Amino acid sequence: MKIEDFLRENACLIDEYLQHHFSPLSTTSSLVSPILYGVEGGKKIRASLTLATGLSYGVEKKHLLPVAGAIEMIHAFSLVHDDLPCMDNDDFRRGKPSMHRAFGEAMAVLVGDALLVEGLRLIAGNEELIKLFGEEKVLDMVSVILKALGIEGMVGGQVLDLEGEGREVREEEVWEIYRKKTGSFLTASILCGAIAGSAPPQEKETLKNFGILLGECFQIKDDILDVTQKKEVLGKTPGKDKIQDKATLVKIKGVEESEKIMKSKWEEAVRLLSSIPRPFPFLLEIARFVIEREY
Secondary structure (H helix, E strand, O other), X not given: OOHHHHHXXXXXXXXXXXXXXXXXXXXOOOOHHHHHHHHOOOOOHHHHHHHHHHHHXXXXXXXXXXXXXXXXXXHHHHHHHHOOOOOOOOOEEOOEEOHHHHHOHHHHHHHHHHHXXXXXXXXXXXXXXXXXXXXXXXXXXXXXXXXXXOOOOHHHHHHHHHXXXXXXXXXXXXXXXXXXXXXXXXXXHHHHHHHHOOOOHHHHHHHHHHHHHHHHHHHHHHHHHHXXXXXXXXXXXOOHHHXXXXXXHHHXXXXXXXXXXXXXHHHHHHHHHHOOOOOOHHHHHHHHXXXXXXX
């Protein structure tokens, strides 16, 4: 199966799962419609990383769908809040009006909150998951996700990203932003699949290091596409990094040198993953997709 087909199949499965999960609440809460608006579409790479890792450890997709759905909801929360006027102020996301444009700024804040909380509940409060994997594994997944979101993870990285606007930054500051803002949650997505599959501690450590490198590659590629791609392909407004004078590797090194660094990081990530004595075909192909994608 081509990786594009794998990603599309997973995206459809997750959209269907979340639609089925939230539809019963649609008659009692006006939050359901914007929640589903926020999660539909997109590449759903983080959710696919969870499924791909689980598959390599013998975990069926259907058993990991609640976790992958939660990962997607939490990622969508970050996008909704990231697009707000007080943050990156973007009017488009995934080829459609961003949440605050479609539903209003106040509702966008609340929808982002709901995506985060309900996403965590998909794992923490899921009796079927506990029956399948046990309480310890479910708690481990929640713990990994929460760490990836906190001060040492995504939120901390977003703060550094804001503080880096409009000033000269050192390259190491950029790497710290990338590791926290992007790499931490991307890594957590991989680790959730590994936890479900009872991966040994040493393999989880290798997967963690792989995830951080992949996150760095992902963010470099995002920053390159912001400079080189058109809105119609990108699905969001290009050129925002330059307008907001963001701290990016492209700003420091330029596009060509950034591409070389990204390729080197990717090769290191592949070597790391190949050191684990089991095949990770979909994980490897997702890693390749990350650096070759056009959107």
